[in-house]
Amino acid sequence: MLVEFELLQQAQSGDVGAFNQVVTAYRRRIMGTISRLIGRPEDVEDVAQEVFLRLYFSLDQLRTPEVFEPWLYRLTVNASYDYLRKSKRRPESRMSDLSEQQVMMADAAAGSKAQMEEGEKHRVRDTVESLLASVSEDDRILLTLKEVEGLSLKELEQIYHVNENSLKVRLFRARQRVLKNVKGVTRRQANSASSGDGL
Amino acid sequence: MDDSKMNEIDSRLDDLFRAYRAACPDPEPSVNFMPEMWAKIEAREASSTVFNRMAKALVTAALGASVIMALMSASYNQPVPAYDGSYIQALAADHVSDLEPFQVERISDLEQ
Numbered sequence: 001m002l003v004e005f006e007l008l009q010q011a012q013s014g015d016v017g018a019f020n021q022v023v024t025a026y027r028r029r030i031m032g033t034i035s036r037l038i039g040r041p042e043d044v045e046d047v048a049q050e051v052f053l054r055l056y057f058s059l060d061q062l063r064t065p066e067v068f069e070p071w072l073y074r075l076t077v078n079a080s081y082d083y084l085r086k087s088k089r090r091p092e093s094r095m096s097d098l099s100e101q102q103v104m105m106a107d108a109a110a111g112s113k114a115q116m117e118e119g120e121k122h123r124v125r126d127t128v129e130s131l132l133a134s135v136s137e138d139d140r141i142l143l144t145l146k147e148v149e150g151l152s153l154k155e156l157e158q159i160y161h162v163n164e165n166s167l168k169v170r171l172f173r174a175r176q177r178v179l180k181n182v183k184g185v186t187r188r189q190a191n192s193a194s195s196g197d198g199l
Numbered sequence: 200m201d202d203s204k205m206n207e208i209d210s211r212l213d214d215l216f217r218a219y220r221a222a223c224p225d226p227e228p229s230v231n232f233m234p235e236m237w238a239k240i241e242a243r244e245a246s247s248t249v250f251n252r253m254a255k256a257l258v259t260a261a262l263g264a265s266v267i268m269a270l271m272s273a274s275y276n277q278p279v280p281a282y283d284g285s286y287i288q289a290l291a292a293d294h295v296s297d298l299e300p301f302q303v304e305r306i307s308d309l310e311q
Contacts, residue, residue, distance in 0.1 A: 032225030
């Protein structure tokens with residue numbers, strides 16, 4: 001845990017300074033998770049503030065320190081779901097942004113190591129986001145939490161309130177659905193690369 | 200697709216997810232993050248206070264209205280006292296004497 005339970009208890013009793021410390025400790029991590037869940041950088045901060053607002057109004061329900069982080073993740077997942085439902089849009093593939101950036105990068109000093117690394121990162125982001133965009137929202141969020149955020153099955157159990165076995169089944173099926181799309185996505189990217197957009 | 204190929208793709212997918220995590224660093228919050236968050240918290244608190252006040256006022260008004268209605272219905276429906284006399288006494292008391300006596304005219308009078 002990033003904070004001591006005593007600090008949480010102080011925040012529970014209405015200590016604004018303690019609550020600020022809790023937010024400061026977790027906000028970057030939460031913003032990172034949100035940015036990977038909603039795929040909209042401009043709205044990440046808004047959703048993160050909503051998460052901490054919900055935390056503020058429900059912190060008095062917290063009884064044991066072990067459940068704090070899974071609970072915070074649950075608030076994060078719920079706020080992300082709410083955002084996605086409200087905006088009714090899926091995270092968009094950054095293919096078009098990528099192409100522009102790639103062109104700009106190619107126009108600039110081509111071949112430098114830093115740019116190649118940056119280009120590789122773009123390629124990875126584009127591939128994974130395309131793969132995750134090809135499955136349902138539930139699958140995408142579950143896979144992001146498990147495979148990208150690195151949450152354990154125990155933590156996911158507490159977030160989803162389901163047992164480990166059914167989580168394993170859901171994860172397996174979600175991975176299968178992603179794997180089905182691997183071929184198509186990589187083929188599209190290869191075409192895009194050969195047509196001059198790719199790195 | 201055979202098993203070995205499937206396993207290979209599976210492990211490539213794991214590598215891809217790891218690379219994705221590394222390629223997506225956590226964003227840095229802006230300087231306005233905390234002030235904006237507190238502004239939202241205060242706004243939510245204020246709206247919930249207004250809601251609570253409205254709810255309390257409504258409950259009070261509803262209670263007052265039901266008390267007034269109860270009083271009004273009590274005054275309109277005074278219970279009729281049960282008569283404790285006999286049936287004959289009740290008939291006598293029911294203004295029977297005020298009625299005109301029943302008169303039977305003779306048929307001979309009608310015939311005239």
